[in-house]
Amino acid sequence: MKTLYFIRHAKSSWKHTVGDRHRPLKKQGVKDALQVSKLVAQTIVKPQVIITSDAIRTQSTATYFKDAFELKNDAFVVNPELYDFSGQQVMKLIKELKNTQDCVMLCGHNHAFTSIVNILGSISIDNVPTCGFVAITFDVDKWSEITTGTTVKTVFPRDLK
DSSP states (O other): OEEEEEEEOOOBOOSSOOOGGGOOBOHHHHHHHHHHHHHHHHHSOOOSEEEEOSSHHHHHHHHHHHHHHTOOGGGEEEOGGGOOSSSHHHHHHHHTSOTTOOEEEEEEOTTHHHHHHHHHSSSOOSOOOTTOEEEEEESOSSGGGOOSOEEEEEEOGGGGO
């Protein structure tokens, strides 16, 4: 059995004159990341690794989850391939995950994540919101074999208000 956790980065700030990869989280994004990460860490199995896009907003969001799960630094990987909005690079990365890893958390971007959770999951999600969490399980032994799985949990910031 393989499990994927998808986290879309929390709300980012547009008030800074920086490139897209360098946008930080805004205050609401920090609040959402703290709330969602704490709830998720209390209710699901700890991932073996968190892989995040190299954008500042995703790294910041993923760090809240790393801390909530009390993961060590070697279980936190920054991968520029997750800076992907179409989903093609994300799917390639998923199919190439190490088979010794059974539970992996990915932190990245839309529209890629909404598309992928709808392709791989068992429920239709109109839009994975910022700091949205989706967990999907697959009854396979190898990542290269995943097709459709079962969406087992969603946590969206609006659900916590």
